Amino acid sequence: MPESAIVCVDDEVAILQVIKEQFVRLFGREYIFETAQSAEEAWEVLNELDDENINVLIVISDWLMPNIPGDEFLxxxxTKFPKAIKIMLTGQADDEAIQRAEEQANLFTCIQKPWQERELEAVITAALKG
Structure with missing residues (x-):
């Protein structure tokens, strides 16, 4: 069983389904891939992974979500997972939100929606290589 996880947070189920399909196609079962539809649900997932001593490698978050913007969530x-790579996947974030995420969350990059599968693969591969 994989010992490392990638978590994706987006309030749109269709986005989560597409990205999960792409991850499985690109990376197989090399990593645990978890999804969440809100920051609250993401925290449940992240804390459960942490409790199970599963390394959270990457957290991908939409920017426009209910209750909390993605830059603030990241x-x-x-704060809790400083080594995790943070990526924003969005069609809505403005330059200020991206800059806040870079400064406060050590944002690795921002992928604009709609994204291309090759772009997602290149970003994740680069992030994992460190």
Whole structure:
């Protein structure tokens, strides 16, 4: 069983389904891939992974979500999981939100929606290589 996880947070189920299909196609079962539809649900997933001593490698978050913007969520994630790579996947974030995420969450990059599978593969591969 994989000992490392990638978590994707987006309030749109269709986005989560597509990205999960792409991850399985690109990376097989090399990593645990978890999804969440809100920051609250993501925290449940992240804490459960942490309790099971599963390394959270990457957290991908939409920016426009209910209750908390993605840059703020990723900053909170950075506080608890500073080694996790943070990526924003969005069609809505403005330059200021991206800059806040870079400063407060050590944002690796921002992928604009709609994304191309090759772009996602290149970003994740680069992130994993460190």
């Amino acid at each position: 900053a909170q994630v950075h």
